[in-house]
Amino acid sequence: MSTTEIRNTLNSMKKLLPSIIGDQHQFTLENRIFNAIAMMALLVIAINVPYNYMTGLTVTALIFSLLVVAFAGIYYLSRFKKKVNLSIGISVILINVTFAINYFFSSGIQGASLLSFTLAFFLTMLISHSKQYAWWICLNLFTVLGIISYEYYHPEAVLNVYKTRKAIFEDITPTYITDVVVIFIGTLYLKNAYNKEKKRGEEKALRLETMDSEKNKLFSLLSHDLRNPLAAIQSYLQLLNDIELEQKDKTQIETELLYVVNSTQEMLYNILIWSKTQMDGLSVNLVPVDVAAAIQPILKINKLATAKKGIQLDANIDASIKAMADLNMLQLIIRNLVGNAAKFTPAGGSINIKTIRSGNNCLIEIKDSGAGIDPDGIADIFSLKVRSTFGTENEKGVGLGLFLCKEYTTAQQGQIWFESTKGRGSSFYVSLPLAN
Structure with a gap:
């Protein structure tokens, strides 16, 4: 594939991405991250179904087939119904339960289940809210330590599916590679999303800072500039109160005051228009x-x-x-x-x-x-x-x-x-x- 074809493929994938994970103007960052990870998990699990079946892990292939259906529903719930918190809760509990069951049908501690638990925990930390961390850590540790302890005291409960030494390598090696790739992609996406949000936040903060500075300068100048016409009006009223002016002098002063008031009114009108635009938009x-x-x-x-x-x-x-x-x-x-x-x-x-x-x-x-x-x-x-x-x-x-x-x-x-x-x-x- 040529460089141009690769570039065109990447551009097509970038255009397709918002339709998969959701538009940034309609979905929160957390929702988009979960949608991306749900789709990624769906693909990884789907790929593992035929692989597990071909390597003799029939029960694991069946469990992963059920997970494909389940994650398709979870993705739909999050992407199209926007119920991300419910989707996260269902997916975390479902993965821990199904992986725990699969543990006993894939050679227990000698199999690849613990690697899968590690990957599942990493993805859980990516998509869940910080307030839920304690719950998911406890759930993961309780589940993993529980099944390991049960196997330790009841080794007969674990089905040894590896007939040869080669079968162990064929299962664990691809699982490790998949975990590393998924962790890399997940971390890369998270960092990019974080940097974009950070940049957007910095730009917004800069705009707000500029607007606040301009507002402070504006009102400082306004309070200073309004004193002149008010002082002129006050002086005229004081003059009328103190002495009797001739009609010609009155007319001249009133003309000047009218000009001052009109200029001040124009200035205030501009400020009011600007303020309304800032609040309501054009x-x-x-x-x-x-x-x-x-x-x-x-x-x-x-x-x-x-x-x-x-x-x-x-x-x-x-x-x-x-x-x-x-x-x-x-x-x-x-x-x-x-x-x-x-x-x-x-x-x-x-x-x-x-x-x-x-x-x-x-x-x-x-x-x-x-x-x-x-x-x-x-x-x-x-x-x-x-x-x-x-x-x-x-x-x-x-x-x-x-x-x-x-x-x-x-x-x-x-x-x-x-x-x-x-x-x-x-x-x-x-x-x-x-x-x-």
């Missing part, structure tokens, strides 16, 4: 969405922020475009991108929003004439590197906006990217499939 409802109708409310809301900073906000939107999108997700993306553009664009700058058809996609561009992106931060622009960033007028954020944009664009089967030149502005692009 839920996407893709439907044909009128892109112009989705964007217009966001433009109206951002007019105040851009006007306050002296930024010109222009839009060139194709009213005929409909995209397959989740309306809430699309609006969150546009809201964050327009908000970011306003945040990093100085007074006298401009922001332009444009939608066009690009092949089978709707392309949304948000272009600004702002500060651009620092080259050192480009690699992490869409990642959850939680950090405070300051706009042209010290507007503050917690770094969640672009991360959510990336997550939500991908969830809608779209793409997001950007082009930026330090000091000359940035252009962010969102591409979503057109609705038929």
